[in-house]
Amino acid sequence: MDVDKIDPYDDSRVTHEKANVNGQTYHYILGLPGNNNATIKGTIFLIHGWPDLSIGWRYQIPILLEMGFRVVAPDMMGYGGTDAPQVPPAPLSLYGMKRAADDIAELARQLNAPKIVLGGHDWGGAVVWRAAMWHPELITHVFSVCTPFAPVHKQYISTEDMVKGPLPQFGYQLHLASPEVEGKITTKEEIRQFLNGMYGGKGASGELMFDPTKGIIFENLLKVGKSKLLTERELEYYxxxxxxxxxxxxxxxxxxxxxxxxxxxxLKSSNIDIPTLYVQAEYDHVLLPSMGRGMGKYLSNLTVRSVPATHWALTQKPQAVNIIIKEWIECVVLGGKSKL
Known part of the structure; x- marks a missing residue:
């Protein structure tokens, strides 16, 4: 069964907007329910991760509009039509989670949204958990797809120590943080192959371009074929x-x-008391479902659901994801329950 989705270039249900947010220009997708005269039940912000864009929520935006919500999906700092300050000379904190949370709050203010529901995936999932902690006056409900909640740690744990210890599948983060990846993937053809590989494209002999423990496998960059998760039109947009x-x-x-x-x-506490939803992907090889164990210790109104999908659950299993989100919104956001 086909699932409705937003076209990246031209879709009458949404507009592509720009805003100056705390000194940086943000691009965001804006959707209004029905028509301009429709009663808006609330505003939902959708936050993407890496290597994605606001259009990564293309399968979820239509159903949220149908439910009566105004939808705001920004390209996050460094992505798409949003500014990408060079570091240095710009401070690295521009790409931090507090800055992202503050930018969400400022964009909500500009859009006259005193309260919002916040959804995230991948890095966006990490952002929405922290945004709920930084701006509890703004955010009424939070949902995250794939990304479990991580509490505040009193002691700093480096990425290197995580990789050597409990999370060897985070080795790719060390590679991405190095100068190599951004230095070697620059042309349109290289970017095309990089995106195909990241979204599951394989070579003729099953070669993969991405290994969670190592990062980008450059020798396979030009070998991988077309991703099944992106149409040619969507790939061109990306x-x-x-x-x-x-x-x-x-x-x-x-x-x-x-x-x-x-x-x-x-932050004074790791506790989040507003209603929350965590949708885990059963076959995610990086954000393992086991990483979400114990979240209820910090999230007092947590609902947990799962989908038979890899990390790209939003586009791989959109119907399953949408059913979960819709039920949670109907019962919790609109119905007043604390959890399912």
């Missing part, structure tokens, strides 16, 4: 957007671990 500023801004997110930890120390 390539154009990523070629705009290259990969520098996007991989800066992997260089902010210590900055994020330092800023976390200002």
């Amino acid at each position: 390539v154009d957007q990523y070629h705009r500023n290259g990969l520098h801004g996007t991989v800066n997110w992997y260089r902010t671990r210590e900055i994020n930890w330092e800023e976390d120390q200002q």
